[in-house]
Amino acid sequence: xxxxxxxxxxxxxxxxxxxxxxxxxxxxxxxxxxxxxxxxxxxxxxxxxxxxxxxxxxxxxxxxxxxxxxxxxxxxxxxxxxxxxxxxxxxxxxxxxxxxxxxxxxxxxxxxxxxxxxxxxxxxxxxxxxxxxxxxxxxxxxxxxxxxxxxxxxxxxxxxxxxxxxxx
Amino acid sequence: xxxxxxxxxxxxxxxxxxxxxxxxxxxxxxxxxxxxxxxxxxxxxxxxxxxxxxxxxxxxxxxxxxxxxxxxxxxxxxxxxxxxxxxxxxxxxxxxxxxxxxxxxxxxxxxxxxxxxxxxxxxxxxxxxxxxxxxxxxxxxxxxxxxxxxxxxxxxxxxxxxxxxxxxxxxxxxxxxxxxxxxxxxxxxxxxxxxxxxxxxxxxx
Numbered sequence: 001x002x003x004x005x006x007x008x009x010x011x012x013x014x015x016x017x018x019x020x021x022x023x024x025x026x027x028x029x030x031x032x033x034x035x036x037x038x039x040x041x042x043x044x045x046x047x048x049x050x051x052x053x054x055x056x057x058x059x060x061x062x063x064x065x066x067x068x069x070x071x072x073x074x075x076x077x078x079x080x081x082x083x084x085x086x087x088x089x090x091x092x093x094x095x096x097x098x099x100x101x102x103x104x105x106x107x108x109x110x111x112x113x114x115x116x117x118x119x120x121x122x123x124x125x126x127x128x129x130x131x132x133x134x135x136x137x138x139x140x141x142x143x144x145x146x147x148x149x150x151x152x153x154x155x156x157x158x159x160x161x162x163x164x165x166x167x168x
Numbered sequence: 169x170x171x172x173x174x175x176x177x178x179x180x181x182x183x184x185x186x187x188x189x190x191x192x193x194x195x196x197x198x199x200x201x202x203x204x205x206x207x208x209x210x211x212x213x214x215x216x217x218x219x220x221x222x223x224x225x226x227x228x229x230x231x232x233x234x235x236x237x238x239x240x241x242x243x244x245x246x247x248x249x250x251x252x253x254x255x256x257x258x259x260x261x262x263x264x265x266x267x268x269x270x271x272x273x274x275x276x277x278x279x280x281x282x283x284x285x286x287x288x289x290x291x292x293x294x295x296x297x298x299x300x301x302x303x304x305x306x307x308x309x310x311x312x313x314x315x316x317x318x319x320x321x322x323x324x325x326x327x328x329x330x331x332x333x334x335x336x337x338x339x340x341x342x343x344x345x346x347x348x349x350x351x352x353x354x355x356x357x358x359x360x361x362x363x364x365x366x367x368x369x370x371x372x373x
Binding site: 124125132137139143144145146147153162163164167168 | 288331333334
């Protein structure tokens with residue numbers, strides 16, 4: 001029913017439909033995600049509970065989990081992104097909670113959200129190399145964190161400054 | 169001979185056990201426990217080649233230290249919830265004189281590393297340890313703080329807190345039960361009892 005409402009409003013921007021576990025799911029063209037999200041917000045989806053990014057080696061997926069408190073129903077929106085240059089429009093203007101969720105997805109998966117007001121790392125310190133939840137992240141490369149005089153984090157590959165002597 | 173022995177009934181609620189009063193001077197000395205202390209310290213001093221006097225000093229200092237170990241209020245993850253359970257009435261570490269969780273590391277002498285030590289938190293934990301005055305002890309609690317646990321060889325978690333600070337006692341578990349904490353605390357007390365401060369200060373000569 002929700003799927004039909006969105007499909008009739010944007011017939012050109014829906015690539016596919018389906019179900020994620022028991023939630024109705026829509027795959028959207030990546031240029032139209034902001035438009036669809038605004039319309040979903042009008043339909044009563046007032047809570048964005050989660051944004052996740054998945055690396056499928058040949059492409060990225062960004063998944064938006066929506067929930068409507070008034071109608072008590074779920075909706076899942078998906079966007080496919082190409083692997084070389086993953087970019088998608090930010091939905092902070094629709095839901096405020098997208099701010100930190102998009103920063104987390106940027107931090108760990110490395111997807112750029114265009115139009116985000118403050119797109120910096122949220123969990124890892126600034127200067128960390130790579131995005132750890134990508135498939136091509138180098139797990140052998142160790143990075144350590146030090147505190148500078150002013151209290152900021154310094155990322156260093158040198159364990160001698162971070163660990164006790166004899167422990168690296 | 170039909171003599172029935174007459175038994176006296178004793179009301180046990182009204183009888184109190186008699187305490188033996190020490191009569192001779194040696195018994196009086198044993199009563200104070202001083203002789204026992206002296207004998208014990210002479211055994212220890214023979215073992216560790218110290219003088220009797222300073223091993224008695226050690227014993228007194230160690231006794232005063234183990235009866236007032238004050239931990240820092242610091243918890244990194246879910247093991248800190250068990251730390252709260254240990255400090256509450258049911259398991260009650262006030263029996264060891266440890267109920268005073270100090271809000272400042274400068275007033276504490278025991279650090280519970282309770283939880284996952286991430287690489288971003290590691291320099292902070294190290295700073296906390298360095299701010300504590302000597303003598304100080306560290307207990308690594310849970311599998312994360314001992315070896316990394318489920319996050320072993322992760323990109324963001326240290327494989328054990330002993331990579332950044334020295335650890336005295338390791339308590340395994342995920343998270344350890346409060347009984348395991350109490351056992352770990354008792355092990356630390358046993359360790360402190362064997363330390364010699366007179367030797368450290370050069371008074372054993």
